[in-house]
Amino acid sequence: MATDVSRLVDAENGRISRRIFIEQEIYEQELERIFARCWLFLCHECQIPRPGDFFTTYMGEDPVLVVRDGNGQVGAFLNVCRHRGNRLCRAEAGNAASFTCAYHGWTYRNDGRLVGVPFIKEAYHNALERERWGLIPVAQVESYKGLVFATFDAEAPPLREYLGEMAWYLDAFFDRREGGIEVVGGLHKWIMPCNWKLPAENFAGDGYHVTWSHVSAIRAGFGGDFRVGADPTGVALSPGNGHCVMTVGANMNADPPAPEIQAYEEKIFPEIVQRLGPRAGTLKPVAGTVFPNFSMLKPTSRTFRVWHPRGPEKTEVWAWVYVDKAAPPEVKEANRLAGVRVFGPAGVFEQDDMDNWQACTQTGRGVVARRHPLNYEMGLGHDRWNDDLKAVASDYRFSESNHRQFYQRWAQLMAAEKWSELKS
């Protein structure tokens, strides 16, 4: 029996029940109706450039093996042996033509086919239908500008349609120049004791917290003049389907303070406007979330990350640092350093975030605290559809407009039995 979440999310009045951040049954429903249904980010194509390159990740709590097969085709499968359910591939990444399960030795090719079963003749009397017991593929896997996504739901709309108008905003992070982006080194992985929606909504629309949560890092010189300069501008945008972006005005400095980066950004700005169109000349996207759990950031540090759910009170973060592929080496290096020093578990900005999200989750254990809704009223009645920006836009740089859109979409998905019940 699904929980009726309609009374828990009152986006119209900016009230959200704390139950959605703490209750196990709601979490289980999220795994079914959000994570087993939405397009989820897997990896960037540059992580698996050659045939046989693989990367293991998760979709929700399901372990997934992403692999480029011998024909160069990217596939994604449950990283689960069909025999007794052992985890098949135990490494984070590598290159392989085939994978052998550690339990009884079933072997799968990197296109998912079951090709080896010990004692198939003697023990199975050749009766095992190997072609039926290959790895379970995801329902759909597609890339957008090098970002590989997959969904477990065959009925989910194609990726491009799922992203909708968010695609343009993704371009503004990941396709500003010819060649797009590449990731730097590996990635940061760590556990945060909080509900996954807190970081997702934070990157979706919480410009508000920056000036207080991160004031220490800004004062110590790690943030440049982002958002502390005179007359800051910007709006929160929701281009639809629960996706959200925060932007600043084109006049604002939205880049790490390193001189190499500042000079580079100034130089390429006209090129970006040329490539992305006039909208890029009026605003700069700085952070956002592709519903439900893929977030990105551009100023202070260039990172994108997945918030893997691990129970109502736990999130496993996987965070990458990225650079324009066409950037000169000194700019890439400056971005790498900004990425490491400012975000990630030791980042001077990010280390303060986890602590807040933890307590925002854990105080909800109190049954009385849980009776009182959370306040998402900021900017109520001050957000409306903007035709130029093709998004619901706030009228001030700080607003909870994006949060409300995010949770409205969340509630729709949690209520719907299947995609056909949802309007995009």
Place this chain on the structure above:
Amino acid sequence: MADDLLRDVEQFFYREARLLDERRFHEWLELFTDDVRYWMAGRRTRYPQSSKAITVLAGTRRDDGDIEDELPLLDETKTTLIGRVARIDTGMAWGEDPPSRTRHIITNVEVEPGATASELTVYSNFLVYRTRAETEQDLYVGARQDVLRSVDGAWKIAGRKLILDQNVLLPKNVSVFF
């Protein structure tokens, strides 16, 4: 290496550990040379070279500890270390308010000659216990490789490379120093 040199280096490390545990960060910063590189990374999970779990198609296999070009957790200079301490001094570094209570345990010290006559390469292990607020607790465990340089008769840290043994970090953040 002479016993008294080893004792000397150990005493230097213990004093450093006490400065950190007593949150005397400004005195701690003075232990570093201006050209220090302070670097920390976690470990990866890979198939070992000898593993028969996969048949390798292309490329070379890499070991778990082969992490030089991985994304580090920290890649600091003297200036950014000073910045990190200045951040805590603002009284608004919320992740350290209330502050972490740490205990730095430094062991397995091995002293080797360094690249120049005035330098030593020193290997050690660290175990840092962190507790904070009411019930928070974390363990940061790993290996350390230092370059110690003799400057005016005192040791300074001219390079520090830290390997944290976890893959997915279990602590929610790395807000303490090592």
